[in-house]
Amino acid sequence: MSHDHTEGAHIGIPGYLGVFAILVVGTILTYYVATFDLDFIFAGANTLVALLIAFTKMAFVMLYFMHVRWSGRLIWLSAVASFFWLAIMFAYTMQDYLTRGQGVFSY
Amino acid sequence: MQTQDAISAGYGGDKPSYLTNGSTLKSWLLTKDHKRIAIMYLISVSVFFFMGGIYAAFIRLELLTPASDLLETATYNKVFTQHGILMIFFFLIPAIPAILGNFLLPLMIGAKDLALPRINLLSLYIYWVGGILTLYALMQGGVDTGWTFYTPYSTTFSNSFVMAVGLGIFINGFSSILTGLNFIVTIHTMRAPGMTWFRLPLFVWAHYATSLVMILGTPVVAITVLLLAIERVTRVGIFDPAIGGDPILFQHLFWFYSHPAVYIMILPGMGVISEVISNFSRKKIFGYEFIAFSSIAIAVFGFLVWGHHMFVSGQSIYAGLVFSFLTMVVAVPSAIKVFNWTATMYKGSISYDTPMLYAIGFLGLFLVGGLTGLFLGSVGLTVHLTDTYFVVAHFHYVMVGGQVIAYLAGIHYWWPKMTGRMYSEFWGKISAMLVFVGFNLTFFPQFILGYQGMPRRYAAYPEEFQVLNIFSTAGASVLGVGLTLPVIYFTHSIIAGKRAGDNPWMLPGLEWRTASPPPTENFEEMPVVTWEAYEFGEENGLDIESARKASGPSVPVQA
Numbered sequence: 107m108s109h110d111h112t113e114g115a116h117i118g119i120p121g122y123l124g125v126f127a128i129l130v131v132g133t134i135l136t137y138y139v140a141t142f143d144l145d146f147i148f149a150g151a152n153t154l155v156a157l158l159i160a161f162t163k164m165a166f167v168m169l170y171f172m173h174v175r176w177s178g179r180l181i182w183l184s185a186v187a188s189f190f191w192l193a194i195m196f197a198y199t200m201q202d203y204l205t206r207g208q209g210v211f212s213y
Numbered sequence: 214m215q216t217q218d219a220i221s222a223g224y225g226g227d228k229p230s231y232l233t234n235g236s237t238l239k240s241w242l243l244t245k246d247h248k249r250i251a252i253m254y255l256i257s258v259s260v261f262f263f264m265g266g267i268y269a270a271f272i273r274l275e276l277l278t279p280a281s282d283l284l285e286t287a288t289y290n291k292v293f294t295q296h297g298i299l300m301i302f303f304f305l306i307p308a309i310p311a312i313l314g315n316f317l318l319p320l321m322i323g324a325k326d327l328a329l330p331r332i333n334l335l336s337l338y339i340y341w342v343g344g345i346l347t348l349y350a351l352m353q354g355g356v357d358t359g360w361t362f363y364t365p366y367s368t369t370f371s372n373s374f375v376m377a378v379g380l381g382i383f384i385n386g387f388s389s390i391l392t393g394l395n396f397i398v399t400i401h402t403m404r405a406p407g408m409t410w411f412r413l414p415l416f417v418w419a420h421y422a423t424s425l426v427m428i429l430g431t432p433v434v435a436i437t438v439l440l441l442a443i444e445r446v447t448r449v450g451i452f453d454p455a456i457g458g459d460p461i462l463f464q465h466l467f468w469f470y471s472h473p474a475v476y477i478m479i480l481p482g483m484g485v486i487s488e489v490i491s492n493f494s495r496k497k498i499f500g501y502e503f504i505a506f507s508s509i510a511i512a513v514f515g516f517l518v519w520g521h522h523m524f525v526s527g528q529s530i531y532a533g534l535v536f537s538f539l540t541m542v543v544a545v546p547s548a549i550k551v552f553n554w555t556a557t558m559y560k561g562s563i564s565y566d567t568p569m570l571y572a573i574g575f576l577g578l579f580l581v582g583g584l585t586g587l588f589l590g591s592v593g594l595t596v597h598l599t600d601t602y603f604v605v606a607h608f609h610y611v612m613v614g615g616q617v618i619a620y621l622a623g624i625h626y627w628w629p630k631m632t633g634r635m636y637s638e639f640w641g642k643i644s645a646m647l648v649f650v651g652f653n654l655t656f657f658p659q660f661i662l663g664y665q666g667m668p669r670r671y672a673a674y675p676e677e678f679q680v681l682n683i684f685s686t687a688g689a690s691v692l693g694v695g696l697t698l699p700v701i702y703f704t705h706s707i708i709a710g711k712r713a714g715d716n717p718w719m720l721p722g723l724e725w726r727t728a729s730p731p732p733t734e735n736f737e738e739m740p741v742v743t744w745e746a747y748e749f750g751e752e753n754g755l756d757i758e759s760a761r762k763a764s765g766p767s768v769p770v771q772a
Binding site: 180187188191194195198199201202203205206207 | 433
């Protein structure tokens with residue numbers, strides 16, 4: 107199994123505090139954005155923005171706190187596979203919600 | 214030609230077995246030995262199985278007569294819910310991976326232990342905590358939502374112990390995740406020299422596929438139960454339409470895990486059956502690669518079919534058609550396995566020992582279970598069959614006819630390795646036949662009942678359904694006797710059973726090349742694998758077939 111996980115590559119306490127600060131800013135930003143009605147862009151835009159911020163925060167947690175950035179290809183494969191599975195869950199759930207009451211198969 | 218003694222020697226050595234290496238309670242409760250942890254799982258899982266069985270007995274007794282006379286309807290709701298919860302979350306899911314997988318996986322790949330022994334012990338403790346919490350909730354008053362916890366009933370209307378049981382299942386899920394993680398790391402990093410991926414026993418491939426499902430699916434149901442709890446406590450609208458939620462979203466999230474969970478239950482069973490059929494046909498398995506990759510295919514496609522539980526839920530018709538098509542697709546890898554097992558038996562030197570009787574039973578019962586799944590996966594026919602006893606029969610044909618039968622095959626097959634003792638082959642065969650007959654008598658009438666329109670989850674039913682229900686209850690009592698017998702003869706085996714040789718079935722797998730029961734380190738010296746899986750000729754280094762024929766009739770070899 108490939109494993110080039112070296113201690114020297116990590117970002118140290120200041121780096122971790124920096125990532126933590128990004129997460130806090132992300133949380134505040136989520137709250138701040140939620141106070142605006144973004145439906146003038148398109149319906150449900152608030153949800154999309156909140157999800158984008160959440161995914162960004164998640165990426166920082168995985169890359170730095172979970173050390174995926176310095177891990178081998180097998181760990182990267184596992185991480186990507188998890189996202190792929192998440193995408194399956196969203197996509198197949200949405201194929202239900204987006205096809206209700208419209209199109210050839212509507213009811 | 215090698216002799217029987219040479220075959221028994223292997224890598225075992227003279228070290229004390231894992232059973233005699235410490236006898237205090239502490240030596241068991243703080244052990245990191247995968248074999249001892251497996252034994253503790255065996256005892257715990259068996260307790261849950263028999264508790265679930267008691268609930269099953271109450272269900273069948275209530276349904277002996279058309280009226281709701283033995284149990285009140287509210288009590289009946291709790292009884293079938295608790296039967297489902299105990300059997301699914303605390304027996305079917307952990308049984309084969311946590312007991313047989315834990316015990317055998319390191320032995321089969323030539324490792325000293327699992328890669329993360331402390332995590333292995335932790336997963337047992339988590340299982341206990343989740344189990345005790347669930348039992349506490351059941352004893353306090355129980356839960357009546359059905360094992361699926363469908364909303365909005367579970368969030369809004371039910372006054373039973375939904376939160377406590379949900380918490381128990383939430384905690385128990387982490388046990389499953391950690392076991393799957395441990396297996397994946399072990400298979401990747403702990404294989405003995407020469408044990409390449411395509412020399413792995415198919416039992417190991419099946420557990421690899423199962424572990425993928427465990428770590429990818431289980432977190433979703435944990436989060437779903439958490440969301441349910443959040444809505445129930447804080448009234449944040451997630452699933453309840455009255456406060457802006459969507460009850461069908463619960464079903465999507467729940468079945469995203471719970472359908473793949475069916476494969477968590479059945480895939481390890483398929484691994485057991487691959488071992489038993491090849492070894493008791495004394496023939497290299499037909500289509501090794503196809504069986505190995507069909508396990509992975511089942512794990513992957515199993516994640517794409519959950520919507521077939523929701524055909525009449527309000528899900529869109531387009532989604533129903535897609536899920537129906539994918540359901541037909543997932544039947545293909547299962548069929549590949551059944552064809553290959555059958556082809557393996559063709560012209561094999563079959564011995565009808567107890568494990569093989571169960572394995573042959575599995576073939577027929579799983580076939581019925583699988584084919585009736587296609588009925589239910591057909592988006593038109595299922596409108597008639599949804600929530601009828603047809604579903605109950607199909608599910609039990611797969612889960613009991615499949616997983617439980619495979620588990621029984623496995624526990625009989627590896628019992629001599631686990632305990633160093635033989636059990637009564639006579640009573641083993643009697644038990645296998647009682648289980649087969651009792652099972653069919655219990656569940657086949659339910660197909661007819663369901664097709665005729667008898668709904669599930671009701672304590673009362675019209676009088677015209679009584680005859681078939683009497684058959685079913687009579688079958689359940691036969692099944693109960695069949696399942697109780699192994700407890701008796703296994704207990705007798707531990708106390709007074711004949712000692713088993715290291716390789717009582719005379720087989721080539723690595724687990725049979727160490728002592729019975731194995732030493733704590735599994736192998737005295739690191740095994741080096743130079744042979745392919747399931748080779749019975751001289752190429753595996755042990756001319757087993759010649760030695761077996763020289764040793765006389767096909768009976769287990771005792772020390």
